[in-house]
Amino acid sequence: MATVQDLLRPSIKALKAYSSARDEFQEETSNMVFIDANENPFNNGVNRYPDPQQNAVKDLLSEIKNISKSNILLGNGSDEVLDLLVRAFCEPNKDNIIILPPTYGMYEVLANLNAVETRKVLLSEDFQPEGDQILKVADSNSKILFLCSPNNPSGNSFKDHEVEALLKKFEGIVVIDEAYIDFSNQDSWLDRLSEFPNLVITQTLSKAYGMAGIRLGLCYASEEIIKVLNTIKPPYNINVLTQNKAVELLKQTDVISDEIDSILIERSRLISELKSIAYVEKIYPSDTNFVLVKVDDATKRYNQLIKEGVVVRNRTTQPLCENCLRLTVGTPSENKTLITALTKLQ
Numbered sequence: 001m002a003t004v005q006d007l008l009r010p011s012i013k014a015l016k017a018y019s020s021a022r023d024e025f026q027e028e029t030s031n032m033v034f035i036d037a038n039e040n041p042f043n044n045g046v047n048r049y050p051d052p053q054q055n056a057v058k059d060l061l062s063e064i065k066n067i068s069k070s071n072i073l074l075g076n077g078s079d080e081v082l083d084l085l086v087r088a089f090c091e092p093n094k095d096n097i098i099i100l101p102p103t104y105g106m107y108e109v110l111a112n113l114n115a116v117e118t119r120k121v122l123l124s125e126d127f128q129p130e131g132d133q134i135l136k137v138a139d140s141n142s143k144i145l146f147l148c149s150p151n152n153p154s155g156n157s158f159k160d161h162e163v164e165a166l167l168k169k170f171e172g173i174v175v176i177d178e179a180y181i182d183f184s185n186q187d188s189w190l191d192r193l194s195e196f197p198n199l200v201i202t203q204t205l206s207k208a209y210g211m212a213g214i215r216l217g218l219c220y221a222s223e224e225i226i227k228v229l230n231t232i233k234p235p236y237n238i239n240v241l242t243q244n245k246a247v248e249l250l251k252q253t254d255v256i257s258d259e260i261d262s263i264l265i266e267r268s269r270l271i272s273e274l275k276s277i278a279y280v281e282k283i284y285p286s287d288t289n290f291v292l293v294k295v296d297d298a299t300k301r302y303n304q305l306i307k308e309g310v311v312v313r314n315r316t317t318q319p320l321c322e323n324c325l326r327l328t329v330g331t332p333s334e335n336k337t338l339i340t341a342l343t344k345l346q
Contacts, residue, residue, distance in 0.1 A: 001198070002171050004173075004198070004222070008228065058072050060246075061218065067220060074216060074219070082110055082175070085144060085175060092115035092116060096117035097142070097143065097146060098118075099146045100121055100146070101318065102154060102320055103146070103148045104146075119137050121134050129147065142170075142172050144173045147174065150178075150286075153315045153318060154321075155288045155291060157184055170198070172198065176199065177202050178203045179202070180287065183208060185287065199222075200220070201221070211249060216242055266331075267286060267289070270291060271283055271286070274291070277342050281296065290326050290327060291327045293325050294323055299316060305345070312325050
């Protein structure tokens with residue numbers, strides 16, 4: 001098995017990180033005069049640069065997730081984390097990533113932005129990884145395998161034994177995107193992070209935690225990988241407003257838990273109601289806050305719902321998702337509006 005150092009781009013291994021003023025002096029002392037960072041000295045709450053390591057947020061996440069701060073990196077949304085991973089491990093115009101469509105579209109976008117080839121291995125008909133085919137497609141330049149579990153847009157989780165086999169056999173970094181893990185009965189792979197040096201887990205505060213607007217993505221990996229990502233990330237990538245709001249809401253664990261419970265109850269109710277809609281041909285199992293539904297004509301039904309004032313996601317252009325609509329679980333009243341609209345369609 002290749003080591004992290006074997007997989008890194010040579011230029012990244014040789015890179016010396018930029019050292020910001022707040023990296024060089026980190027002590028918080030109220031009687032100190034800070035004239036080191038060329039900031040505006042007049043306090044308005046945002047005149048100072050934010051903590052480049054987001055320690056207050058990481059302290060809370062460390063407690064919530066039961067993981068060391070040294071295994072955590074925060075990004076400006078999960079997309080920044082994913083971009084950092086591609087830039088750290090994939091040499092432009094040489095290396096490749098492997099993705100498993102249908103899946104989150106940004107993996108391929110970020111590869112294209114970084115001049116990295118994308119190799120695609122379709123999921124099986126029941127939306128599970130085809131392990132043998134993945135390993136057959138991989139070569140010595142296959143640096144990252146992206147596994148979205150629970151998967152978007154299908155909504156299901158990948159089987160643990162399939163993921164474990166890939167972690168042991170794939171000769172690169174395996175990124176498990178767990179954006180929807182809080183809605184699943186399956187355990188997070190965080191519990192086994194220390195077992196696999198090539199494992200990177202991404203999560204987000206945008207879904208279950210209700211913070212999509214502040215753009216805060218989470219990355220968990222070995223100290224070695226986190227150190228590399230800290231070397232190449234922008235020094236102040238998480239602004240002070242985002243950090244403060246994250247700290248405020250992460251302390252409200254009871255509220256977050258109640259909202260997740262509500263979404264799960266509503267998901268079950270929504271699935272039950274969908275079974276009575278004549279043109280709904282299949283309802284796929286969901287470990288997420290959305291339900292993928294196959295209908296008779298997805299584009300027709302999408303446009304009809306728009307006229308009823310309901311916006312869903314038409315996924316019919318995605319592999320294995322012909323005539324499928326993706327329905328996010330809303331509030332009880334929003335879900336009632338959706339079902340009423342679906343029932344009216346002819």
